Amino acid sequence: MVPVTAVAVIGAGAAVGPVVADASPDLPDITPQQLLTNVQTAKVDGMSGTVRMTADLGLPALPGGGQGPNEMLDLLAGKTTLRVAYAGPDKARVSILDDMAERVFVTDGSTAWAYDSAEREARKFTVPAHDTTRERPAGMPDPQTIAKRFLDAVDPSTQVTVTGTRSVAGRDAYLLTLTPRTDRTTVGSVTLAVDAREWVPLRVTVMPRSGDEPAIQVGFSSVSFQVPQASTFSFSPPKGTEVTVEPEHAKPDRPAVPRKTPEQKTPDHKATKERPTVIGTGWDAVWVGRWNGANDPQLEQLLAAAPTVSGSWGSGKVLTSRMVSALLTDDGRVLVGLVPTSVLEQAAVKAPR
Numbered sequence: 001m002v003p004v005t006a007v008a009v010i011g012a013g014a015a016v017g018p019v020v021a022d023a024s025p026d027l028p029d030i031t032p033q034q035l036l037t038n039v040q041t042a043k044v045d046g047m048s049g050t051v052r053m054t055a056d057l058g059l060p061a062l063p064g065g066g067q068g069p070n071e072m073l074d075l076l077a078g079k080t081t082l083r084v085a086y087a088g089p090d091k092a093r094v095s096i097l098d099d100m101a102e103r104v105f106v107t108d109g110s111t112a113w114a115y116d117s118a119e120r121e122a123r124k125f126t127v128p129a130h131d132t133t134r135e136r137p138a139g140m141p142d143p144q145t146i147a148k149r150f151l152d153a154v155d156p157s158t159q160v161t162v163t164g165t166r167s168v169a170g171r172d173a174y175l176l177t178l179t180p181r182t183d184r185t186t187v188g189s190v191t192l193a194v195d196a197r198e199w200v201p202l203r204v205t206v207m208p209r210s211g212d213e214p215a216i217q218v219g220f221s222s223v224s225f226q227v228p229q230a231s232t233f234s235f236s237p238p239k240g241t242e243v244t245v246e247p248e249h250a251k252p253d254r255p256a257v258p259r260k261t262p263e264q265k266t267p268d269h270k271a272t273k274e275r276p277t278v279i280g281t282g283w284d285a286v287w288v289g290r291w292n293g294a295n296d297p298q299l300e301q302l303l304a305a306a307p308t309v310s311g312s313w314g315s316g317k318v319l320t321s322r323m324v325s326a327l328l329t330d331d332g333r334v335l336v337g338l339v340p341t342s343v344l345e346q347a348a349v350k351a352p353r
Contacts (some may be wrong), residue, residue, distance in 0.1 A: 042199035046227030048085035147201035157282035185283035313348035
């Protein structure tokens with residue numbers, strides 16, 4: 001259910017290919033290896049901007065929209081606008097702009113807030129002591145953070161080329177394209193638009209194996225590399241906001257307050273506490289976890305319409321989209337990957353029961 005994260009994790013790896021560059025804008029030639037090195041060693045003290053995210057994963061529509069799992073799917077279908085800012089490793093602000101509403105996650109290094117203007121609710125957290133090993137605030141949904149997932153574990157599973165130049169958010173950028181060397185993935189390519197001066201990714205475009213339209217595109221429409229003012233990371237709940245002060249061990253792990261209704265069921269997460277297994281490596285990696293069956297009417301309706309498959313591994317239901325496939329077995333396993341369903345079934349043979 002979080003294919004953006006899945007894309008970022010399994011898309012890593014590269015074998016450097018020939019240099020290709022165009023003249024728009026006119027930038028010095030650069031080899032893929034040089035560009036990779038520049039990106040991996042880039043460091044800025046702060047930045048801010050507006051991020052546009054467009055996602056068309058072909059996910060099935062769930063009835064009732066706007067609550068529970070549908071809220072997550074809203075970020076994975078259609079268009080989303082975010083305002084982001086950070087300064088150093090412990091100051092960050094993310095605002096998700098909805099129709100006539102805003103959801104905010106902000107931290108100044110000692111206190112964090114998660115606020116939902118539509119629900120008029122806010123949660124306050126105490127931030128643990130600063131971890132000096134971190135280079136970026138966790139959870140920043142910007143091109144730099146997403147692209148870093150691809151570049152942290154470069155290996156020969158991907159061909160990497162410099163495929164041209166572009167102007168992104170008014171800045172000159174090189175295009176670094178990652179192309180899988182396998183047909184066992186639904187990903188056709190991932191292209192990073194890398195700032196030609198600061199060497200940070202300004203845009204990430206994920207193309208499916210079939211089709212001419214991006215499945216995911218996350219990029220700055222405006223960006224500044226000046227360090228934001230300290231006031232950017234302070235927050236005072238508006239009058240009338242219901243404030244919940246969380247215990248010190250609680251973690252603000254999502255940039256929005258969950259929206260709940262009295263009728264919404266609370267899923268049993270007991271089995272999900274088990275560490276998931278990864279079968280395979282690179283682009284055709286498959287994540288294997290556990291699930292407790294459908295306990296949500298919307299999910300039950302979705303599974304009822306899903307095809308049933310079976311094999312030596314057992315039987316179950318498959319959910320497919322342009323990019324993400326999931327296999328939910330009758331014995332409680334769930335397998336997810338950026339792969340065709342045939343790869344999921346092969347992985348199910350090896351997956352622990």
